[in-house]
Amino acid sequence: SAVISQKPSRDICQRGTSLTIQCQVDSQVTMMFWYRQQPGQSLTLIATANQGSEATYESGFVIDKFPISRPNLTFSTLTVSNMSPEDSSIYLCSVSLGLTETQYFGPGTRLLVL
Amino acid sequence: EDKVVQSPLSLVVHEGDTVTLNCSYEVTNFRSLLWYKQEKKAPTFLFMLTSSGIEKKSGRLSSILDKKELFSILNITATQTGDSAVYLCAVTPLNYGGSQGNLIFGKGTKLSVKP
Numbered sequence: 001s002a003v004i005s006q007k008p009s010r011d012i013c014q015r016g017t018s019l020t021i022q023c024q025v026d027s028q029v030t031m032m033f034w035y036r037q038q039p040g041q042s043l044t045l046i047a048t049a050n051q052g053s054e055a056t057y058e059s060g061f062v063i064d065k066f067p068i069s070r071p072n073l074t075f076s077t078l079t080v081s082n083m084s085p086e087d088s089s090i091y092l093c094s095v096s097l098g099l100t101e102t103q104y105f106g107p108g109t110r111l112l113v114l
Numbered sequence: 115e116d117k118v119v120q121s122p123l124s125l126v127v128h129e130g131d132t133v134t135l136n137c138s139y140e141v142t143n144f145r146s147l148l149w150y151k152q153e154k155k156a157p158t159f160l161f162m163l164t165s166s167g168i169e170k171k172s173g174r175l176s177s178i179l180d181k182k183e184l185f186s187i188l189n190i191t192a193t194q195t196g197d198s199a200v201y202l203c204a205v206t207p208l209n210y211g212g213s214q215g216n217l218i219f220g221k222g223t224k225l226s227v228k229p
Contacts, residue, residue, distance in 0.1 A: 042219040090155050101146055101206040102162050103217060108155030
């Protein structure tokens with residue numbers, strides 16, 4: 001497995017502002033992913049963070065709202081832009097090692113937008 | 115549309131009970147099924163299943179997959195209060211969205227174990 005950290009662990013933000021979430025892994029990984037978990041719901045994939053190229057977004061998620069960076073094989077950021085109360089969620093990064101589909105998750109960021 | 119359905123949505127048991135959690139799926143080009151335990155925020159990996167009829171076991175937890183009937187079960191024997199969590203089932207389809215390894219999650223089963 002991998003040791004994954006996320007910062008911040010939680011935050012309370014005002015609507016209209018933006019928040020950048022960081023995900024750091026203790027080893028180089030092939031794939032990194034960003035998920036959202038809205039209250040009472042399951043995990044929904046936002047995008048796959050590709051090293052050295054633009055992220056691949058899932059249906060319903062766009063780069064302008066959720067810009068993602070992945071400058072190297074151990075680090076990624078997700079920005080939640082122009083936030084509204086509907087963006088209140090837990091945001092999770094995950095990684096898969098090698099070619100296996102098993103994903104390991106970071107501790108998550110709990111975001112509340114007022 | 116690919117989907118994963120878990121049942122029951124919630125379950126309350128007493129310590130020492132045995133529980134069975136269910137996960138059924140409909141997915142194009144099935145590749146694997148994974149179980150996670152989610153306490154607070156981060157899901158923790160439990161099992162990955164790819165072959166029918168082969169039980170995966172870890173301590174008091176075990177799981178099996180039936181690819182013909184498209185479901186999996188997660189068993190927990192002699193439950194403890196520390197087993198209280200949301201248990202998530204996820205499926206990986208081949209080449210989903212063009213990205214390897216994307217997971218489709220069910221809504222989870224919330225298990226509460228009372229002392």
